Amino acid sequence: xxxxxxxxxxxxxxxxxxxxxxxxxxxxxxxxxxxxxxxxxxxxxxxxxxxxxxxxxxxxxxxxxxxxxxxxxxxxxxxxxxxxxxxxxxxxxxxxxxxxxxxxxxxxxxxxxxxxxxxxxxxxxxxxxxxxxxxxxxxxxxxxxxxxxxxxxxxxxxxxxxxxxxxxx
Numbered sequence: 001x002x003x004x005x006x007x008x009x010x011x012x013x014x015x016x017x018x019x020x021x022x023x024x025x026x027x028x029x030x031x032x033x034x035x036x037x038x039x040x041x042x043x044x045x046x047x048x049x050x051x052x053x054x055x056x057x058x059x060x061x062x063x064x065x066x067x068x069x070x071x072x073x074x075x076x077x078x079x080x081x082x083x084x085x086x087x088x089x090x091x092x093x094x095x096x097x098x099x100x101x102x103x104x105x106x107x108x109x110x111x112x113x114x115x116x117x118x119x120x121x122x123x124x125x126x127x128x129x130x131x132x133x134x135x136x137x138x139x140x141x142x143x144x145x146x147x148x149x150x151x152x153x154x155x156x157x158x159x160x161x162x163x164x165x166x167x168x169x
Contacts, residue, residue, distance in 0.1 A: 002042035003109040004033055005102070005130075006089075007116030007123050008049055009082045012068035012075035014117070022147035023117055027080055029145045030115050034085050043109075044089035046078060047099055047116070047126060060096070098125040103133045111138045115145035120153035127161055139166045 009030060014023040037044055049069035055061040069076040078086055092101045097118075106112060112130045114123050123146055130139055141161065148154025162168050 001109050002037060002040065002111045003045060003106065003113070004037040004042060005045045005047055005106075005112065005114045005116075005126065006030060006034070006078075006082065007047045007114060007126060008069075008118055009046075009079050009116045010048055010069055010075065011077055011079045013049075014079040016068060016075045017066050018068050018149070020147065020149045022151070026115070026145055026147050027082060029142070031081050031085070033113065033115055033142065033145055034082070034089075037113075038085075038088060044085065045092055045102070045105070046086065046089050047092045047094060047102060047122075048076070048078070049095070050076060050093035051095060058095075097122045098129050102126060103129050106130050106137070107134045109134065109137055111140065113140040113142070115142060117147055119146045119148040120150060120157040121148075124157040124161065127166055128164070131164065131166070140169060141166060142169045 012018050034044055050071050051069055053070060055067050055070065056065050077083060092099050114127055116123060127139055130137060158168055
């Protein structure tokens with residue numbers, strides 16, 4: 001069985017305080033991957049940041065004091081066309097770059113594809129979580145379906161994942 005993990009494609013990461021010009025550019029590609037996964041009876045997981053109002057007092061918030069993806073706000077919702085698929089996937093909320101819930105739920109898939117935002121942080125961490133939880137799975141990242149605020153760090157993250165046998169397309 002195949003799984004697609006859409007990471008942090010939320011309003012605050014696309015057009016909000018964490019947004020960048022590259023984030024919007026991958027929206028149609030992500031929607032295409034969602035459609036293809038669903039047509040082939042795969043599962044789609046929406047891995048979403050979900051913080052409380054006290055974000056700035058958390059360890060991450062103290063190091064990066066930009067409030068984002070606060071529960072119940074527009075910024076925490078899936079962005080644009082991707083949001084139209086919400087009821088066709090599984091929502092996994094997280095308060096750290098990596099998802100403990102993903103670790104528990106990804107073990108039964110033979111192929112796992114990741115797409116979305118912050119290649120150099122959230123996608124990198126969750127790809128490693130998938131690899132640790134399910135070492136036999138083929139892990140795939142399509143370069144036209146990911147973005148990072150810092151393009152250089154995003155490319156370096158891809159180099160690291162490639163060295164760890166993640167397939168980059």
